[in-house]
Amino acid sequence: MFNRLSTKLTVLYAGLFGVAMLAVAGLVYAMVSESAARLVRDELQANAAVFDRVWDLRARQLSDSADILSRDFGFREAVATQDAPTIQSALDNLRRRLQLDRAFMMTLEGEIVGLENISSSELDTLWSALDSSERAAGILTINGRAYQAVSSPILAPNLIGWIVFAAELNDHQLQQFEALAAIPLQASVLSRDDGAWRSTDSALSAHDLRLLERRLITDASQGPRRLRLHGGETLAQATPLGAFSGGDDAVLVLRYPLALAMRAYQPLLGAILLLGLGGVALLGALLHLEVEEAAAQDLERHVLVRRLRALGLAGDDDAGGQVAQLGRRRGLVHLLTAGAAAADELELVVGLGDV
Numbered sequence: 001m002f003n004r005l006s007t008k009l010t011v012l013y014a015g016l017f018g019v020a021m022l023a024v025a026g027l028v029y030a031m032v033s034e035s036a037a038r039l040v041r042d043e044l045q046a047n048a049a050v051f052d053r054v055w056d057l058r059a060r061q062l063s064d065s066a067d068i069l070s071r072d073f074g075f076r077e078a079v080a081t082q083d084a085p086t087i088q089s090a091l092d093n094l095r096r097r098l099q100l101d102r103a104f105m106m107t108l109e110g111e112i113v114g115l116e117n118i119s120s121s122e123l124d125t126l127w128s129a130l131d132s133s134e135r136a137a138g139i140l141t142i143n144g145r146a147y148q149a150v151s152s153p154i155l156a157p158n159l160i161g162w163i164v165f166a167a168e169l170n171d172h173q174l175q176q177f178e179a180l181a182a183i184p185l186q187a188s189v190l191s192r193d194d195g196a197w198r199s200t201d202s203a204l205s206a207h208d209l210r211l212l213e214r215r216l217i218t219d220a221s222q223g224p225r226r227l228r229l230h231g232g233e234t235l236a237q238a239t240p241l242g243a244f245s246g247g248d249d250a251v252l253v254l255r256y257p258l259a260l261a262m263r264a265y266q267p268l269l270g271a272i273l274l275l276g277l278g279g280v281a282l283l284g285a286l287l288h289l290e291v292e293e294a295a296a297q298d299l300e301r302h303v304l305v306r307r308l309r310a311l312g313l314a315g316d317d318d319a320g321g322q323v324a325q326l327g328r329r330r331g332l333v334h335l336l337t338a339g340a341a342a343a344d345e346l347e348l349v350v351g352l353g354d355v
Contacts, residue, residue: 044256105164149167197217239251
């Protein structure tokens with residue numbers, strides 16, 4: 001197959017080209033991966049800044065609406081006289097008008113109007129937050145769900161209670177935020193309860209939550225980090241949201257899989273890789289044939305020496321010189337003519353041995 005010198009050289013150069021292409025493919029992949037990761041980092045940081053503005057704007061709107069109701073004379077009179085039906089009606093009307101998920105009131109005695117089925121631990125957290133700050137705001141957990149909540153004091157003229165408006169951070173709300181991004185990122189809200197971080201995002205496993213806490217949440221100021229989550233290698237950015245009770249017990253996590261960033265470059269990298277593998281395959285075939293040919297030559301030399309020894313020429317100096325000369329001649333003939341000349345030469349050696 002590769003008997004001609006020009007063919008061997010062509011295949012050899014093709015193989016070397018393939019090796020070079022593999023090296024180029026590795027270099028291109030490293031450069032493209034780093035460039036894509038840098039672009040994704042910039043997008044994550046930009047979208048985190050956008051979310052901060054949207055979050056502040058939404059909190060201000062909720063706070064303004066709560067202030068309007070808390071300053072209404074009729075509502076304050078209903079609270080002062082503990083008229084629960086009037087309070088409930090006012091809260092329901094404003095909740096529907098503002099399209100809120102939760103609207104309720106809490107008195108100084110800890111009684112709640114407009115909110116049911118709240119656990120004792122959540123009630124304690126709510127009371128502690130309102131008792132420590134008349135205008136508490138942040139992530140509030142109600143029935144295991146995360147809400148963006150704000151409060152407003154009810155003064156008549158002294159403090160007699162608080163109004164709390166809350167909007168749930170559900171999948172629909174997060175998808176609306178994701179739609180603002182230039183890249184298809186994934187947004188999740190994580191909240192800490194009893195020392196453990198939890199999320200309603202089913203895509204995040206328990207291992208992912210522990211990794212996010214250890215590598216990202218504990219030092220969110222470092223910016224986006226490259227993590228290996230359940231779905232593959234991912235760039236993630238954490239933004240503290242602040243809890244309703246104060247502190248940093250809630251964060252927004254923005255994620256973007258690096259596989260999506262590399263998808264546009266896969267055809268180019270695939271073509272380079274195929275060229276490199278093809279060249280390496282040719283080089284391997286050439287080396288394999290060369291090894292087989294060398295093995296065949298060694299076998300033929302071994303057979304030749306055994307024939308000469310059998311003829312009694314091994315101890316003769318002249319015969320030894322003839323063997324060396326014939327060996328050199330045979331190597332040259334084999335290089336130029338390959339196959340048939342070897343058989344003729346073997347007959348010539350046998351003839352000299354008979355003489």
